Amino acid sequence: MSEQKRFGGTDSYIATEDLMVAVNAAVTLERPLLVKGEPGTGKTVLAHEVAAALGMPLIEWHIKSTTKAQQGLYEYDAVSRLRDSQLGDERVHDISNYIQRGKLWDAFTAEEQVVLLIDEIDKADIEFPNDLLLELDRMEFFVYETKERVKATRRPIVIITSNNEKELPDAFLRRCFFHYIRFPDAETMERIVHVHHPDLKKDLLHEALSAFFEVREVPGLKKKPSTSELLDWIKLLVVEDIPPEALKLKDKKDIIPPLYGALLKNEQDVHLFERLAFLARRESRS
Numbered sequence: 001m002s003e004q005k006r007f008g009g010t011d012s013y014i015a016t017e018d019l020m021v022a023v024n025a026a027v028t029l030e031r032p033l034l035v036k037g038e039p040g041t042g043k044t045v046l047a048h049e050v051a052a053a054l055g056m057p058l059i060e061w062h063i064k065s066t067t068k069a070q071q072g073l074y075e076y077d078a079v080s081r082l083r084d085s086q087l088g089d090e091r092v093h094d095i096s097n098y099i100q101r102g103k104l105w106d107a108f109t110a111e112e113q114v115v116l117l118i119d120e121i122d123k124a125d126i127e128f129p130n131d132l133l134l135e136l137d138r139m140e141f142f143v144y145e146t147k148e149r150v151k152a153t154r155r156p157i158v159i160i161t162s163n164n165e166k167e168l169p170d171a172f173l174r175r176c177f178f179h180y181i182r183f184p185d186a187e188t189m190e191r192i193v194h195v196h197h198p199d200l201k202k203d204l205l206h207e208a209l210s211a212f213f214e215v216r217e218v219p220g221l222k223k224k225p226s227t228s229e230l231l232d233w234i235k236l237l238v239v240e241d242i243p244p245e246a247l248k249l250k251d252k253k254d255i256i257p258p259l260y261g262a263l264l265k266n267e268q269d270v271h272l273f274e275r276l277a278f279l280a281r282r283e284s285r286s
Contacts, residue, residue: 022178034173041182057114076095105150129169225263
């Protein structure tokens with residue numbers, strides 16, 4: 001792999017050593033990189049940063065529960081062709097006018113090598129990954145309506161993300177290079193925060209990180225706060241001029257942090273913290 005094709009993170013994205021190794025290995029092997037990890041660990045952003053670092057265009061295909069694999073290749077709009085034929089439109093004589101290109105088609109025929117993001121593949125039907133096996137393996141597909149074979153002129157770098165909502169087929173997994181993004185430890189998180197808040201005072205950073213990781217470790221939490229939520233919370237702390245000492249959990253009755261709405265995103269978790277604080281206050285009075 002040439003020197004300019006190596007990914008080493010960017011100024012705005014702190015990549016761990018094992019993540020950089022995974023990206024470069026997938027590029028070398030010419031296999032899709034399958035990235036898993038809990039929401040908020042930067043899986044989707046990774047594709048943006050890889051494209052920026054390698055100087056390549058990015059093509060994004062965001063998967064929904066209703067997305068079909070065929071849509072990534074192309075779609076034939078038979079309804080529009082029928083309507084145009086009824087109206088006497090000359091376009092009906094050329095069926096290619098009714099072929100809508102998908103994201104894979106765009107990636108395969110791009111003038112330069114691109115990064116193709118297939119985002120949240122586990123949202124789709126269980127057969128979705130298997131339906132793309134041959135196309136991603138051979139980097140080509142056949143358009144039956146026009147008898148045209150679409151083949152990649154330059155093999156795109158494919159990054160596939162999954163939130164682990166459902167298991168992916170073994171046949172699909174065999175064709176991917178796999179990497180699980182672990183949630184950042186305190187040291188890595190400090191580096192990430194510094195990228196977004198370079199002028200943050202050290203004492204506020206220390207107390208914010210301590211409170212953040214304590215919140216994540218509370219048993220029974222339905223949704224642990226993610227990196228993006230930490231960054232939002234710190235931004236609010238700075239704007240509201242919250243002092244570092246206000247973040248110190250002197251005892252359990254102070255377990256709810258200020259501006260907690262940036263960290264806790266559902267009523268069950270808010271009620272959990274309120275209940276813990278109530279029990280702690282009751283114990284302190286007894």
